Amino acid sequence: MSHKVIVPIGPYHPLQEEPEFFQLYVEGEKVVDIDIIIGYNHRGIEKLAEAKHFDQVPYLVERICGICSSSHPYAYVLAVEDLLGTEANVVPERALYIRTIIDELQRIHSHLLWLGLAGHFIGYNTVWMWAWKYREPVLDMFEMITGNRNNYAMFKVGGVRRDIKDEDVPFLKKTLDELVPALDMFKGAVMDDPVIQARLKKVGVLTKQQAIDWCVVGPTARASGLNMDVRRDEPYGVFDRVDWNVIVEKDGDVFAKTVVRVLEMYESVSIIRQCLSKMPKGEIDANIKDIPPGEGIGRVEAPRWECFHYIKSDGTNRPIRHKIRAPSFMNVASDKVAAVGGTISDATLTLAAVDPCYCCTERVEVIRKSDDKKIMNGWDLIKLSHEKTNKVKEELLNGRA
Amino acid sequence: MRDKIKEKLGSKIKDWKEQSARRVYFTVDKKDIVETVKFLFRDLGMRFSIASGSDTPEALEILYHFSNDPSGEFYSVRVFIEDKNNPEIDSITPLFPGAEWIEREMWELIGIKFKGHPNLKRLLLADEWPEGEYPLRHKNEP
Numbered sequence: 001m002s003h004k005v006i007v008p009i010g011p012y013h014p015l016q017e018e019p020e021f022f023q024l025y026v027e028g029e030k031v032v033d034i035d036i037i038i039g040y041n042h043r044g045i046e047k048l049a050e051a052k053h054f055d056q057v058p059y060l061v062e063r064i065c066g067i068c069s070s071s072h073p074y075a076y077v078l079a080v081e082d083l084l085g086t087e088a089n090v091v092p093e094r095a096l097y098i099r100t101i102i103d104e105l106q107r108i109h110s111h112l113l114w115l116g117l118a119g120h121f122i123g124y125n126t127v128w129m130w131a132w133k134y135r136e137p138v139l140d141m142f143e144m145i146t147g148n149r150n151n152y153a154m155f156k157v158g159g160v161r162r163d164i165k166d167e168d169v170p171f172l173k174k175t176l177d178e179l180v181p182a183l184d185m186f187k188g189a190v191m192d193d194p195v196i197q198a199r200l201k202k203v204g205v206l207t208k209q210q211a212i213d214w215c216v217v218g219p220t221a222r223a224s225g226l227n228m229d230v231r232r233d234e235p236y237g238v239f240d241r242v243d244w245n246v247i248v249e250k251d252g253d254v255f256a257k258t259v260v261r262v263l264e265m266y267e268s269v270s271i272i273r274q275c276l277s278k279m280p281k282g283e284i285d286a287n288i289k290d291i292p293p294g295e296g297i298g299r300v301e302a303p304r305w306e307c308f309h310y311i312k313s314d315g316t317n318r319p320i321r322h323k324i325r326a327p328s329f330m331n332v333a334s335d336k337v338a339a340v341g342g343t344i345s346d347a348t349l350t351l352a353a354v355d356p357c358y359c360c361t362e363r364v365e366v367i368r369k370s371d372d373k374k375i376m377n378g379w380d381l382i383k384l385s386h387e388k389t390n391k392v393k394e395e396l397l398n399g400r401a
Numbered sequence: 402m403r404d405k406i407k408e409k410l411g412s413k414i415k416d417w418k419e420q421s422a423r424r425v426y427f428t429v430d431k432k433d434i435v436e437t438v439k440f441l442f443r444d445l446g447m448r449f450s451i452a453s454g455s456d457t458p459e460a461l462e463i464l465y466h467f468s469n470d471p472s473g474e475f476y477s478v479r480v481f482i483e484d485k486n487n488p489e490i491d492s493i494t495p496l497f498p499g500a501e502w503i504e505r506e507m508w509e510l511i512g513i514k515f516k517g518h519p520n521l522k523r524l525l526l527a528d529e530w531p532e533g534e535y536p537l538r539h540k541n542e543p
Contacts, residue, residue, distance in 0.1 A: 042525040047536055215449045215499030234473030297475055310453045323453035
């Protein structure tokens with residue numbers, strides 16, 4: 001029976017920042033094709049940046065995304081510093097350490113956020129609650145350093161805007177120490193749990209060749225065996241001066257993507273600890289006034305992958321071209337291959353596994369040909385996913401009994 | 402890597418600029434773009450990071466950014482399209498699907514037509530946006 005049904009997911013959830021619209025073409029339970037439609041939140045930021053002067057652009061690009069809101073300004077200032085020379089030559093030592101700390105704190109909070117959502121999608125609401133509970137202290141650290149829990153306003157060309165006070169360091173270290181047992185718990189909950197393994201393994205597989213062809217980056221690529229990480233390949237901040245490892249997994253499924261993110265958080269904690277103890281005293285800003293004509297490229301390993309900014313200056317105080325490539329631009333497109341061949345109950349999870357800040361399953365229509373139209377809400381899709389988790393659980397229990 | 406590119410592409414390279422240790426920009430003719438991209442992507446195994454189009458006074462310009470991840474180098478291939486009224490260039494999407502979206506984006510925002518693109522339709526702009534208006538062109542600005 002080839003009875004093709006279209007399941008539209010999306011396009012809009014007012015709480016999330018990246019509305020996307022997925023149309024799943026399904027036959028029975030199986031997803032045979034997928035159409036991805038984006039652009040619901042196109043704000044013309046590249047055009048807006050052309051009307052701002054160089055010091056204003058960080059505030060603008062910070063608002064591209066509320067979750068990786070330090071990656072965009074960081075990539076932007078790197079692009080401008082690439083035009084001027086290199087980051088290490090332009091920026092004072094202490095500012096490099098502060099930039100690295102902000103970048104890694106952001107990675108922890110973002111991965112915890114994703115872990116919570118993934119837990120929610122498969123019906124592990126405890127994981128969801130816990131992940132978000134332990135994300136709070138990370139935001140407290142942000143608040144202490146930057147004054148903001150989101151949109152940190154730390155980055156400027158040539159340095160950072162605020163210093164880390166000596167009297168704050170003990171609190172930061174203590175909070176990190178308290179975070180590690182929580183990470184241990186998540187590691188155990190994810191990697192040792194037979195139900196999660198059975199539920200996530202071999203779901204939404206992206207092979208290495210597919211990852212290359214679709215040009216995916218970041219944890220999505222590292223889960224598919226591509227050994228790449230901007231922090232190591234083209235070190236910015238002080239990533240070449242601290243000890244850490246790039247986490248790579250081979251299988252390319254949702255489980256591998258989860259493992260990559262969980263293990264990366266340990267590395268982030270270690271990086272921040274090293275930075276806090278090695279950080280020298282000194283200036284935090286090089287006070288750069290003029291930007292000469294030229295062009296520059298900045299890239300940052302954002303929590304989701306490589307964030308790319310290209311800047312072209314004609315010597316005035318505004319960029320004449322500012323190209324921004326957020327990582328999801330490459331990774332969301334790869335859903336086209338990752339979700340096809342799976343089932344509907346896996347699709348929610350696969351589409352979420354690349355972490356596109358995605359939760360737009362709020363309004364769902366199931367269309368059976370054109371005469372029979374049924375409107376579901378996003379919860380129904382999540383329920384489908386929960387049902388499958390429960391089925392996996394029962395199978396495992398029966399198998400043991 | 403730089404020698405390999407120079408050796409293979411030879412006289413097709415117009416303007417070779419090593420801005421810093423990790424940044425190389427070079428220009429090729431627009432008719433050579435598919436061959437160049439194929440060589441960088443397939444033969445040298447670089448990762449296609451993104452392409453960026455821009456409107457300059459003389460021509461429309463596309464930069465194809467390639468990342469050689471093991472060495473952290475970035476190679477940006479520049480192409481000029483002089484005919485602003487009917488700008489056309491060969492699509493690289495048939496080589497690998499990762500270029501599909503960015504070509505659609507450049508088509509709708511700058512108005513460059515990609516010949517041979519399998520699915521050239523709007524990506525970001527609203528359906529009501531007028532035909533033939535390209536937001537990243539500078540024609541209305543002083």
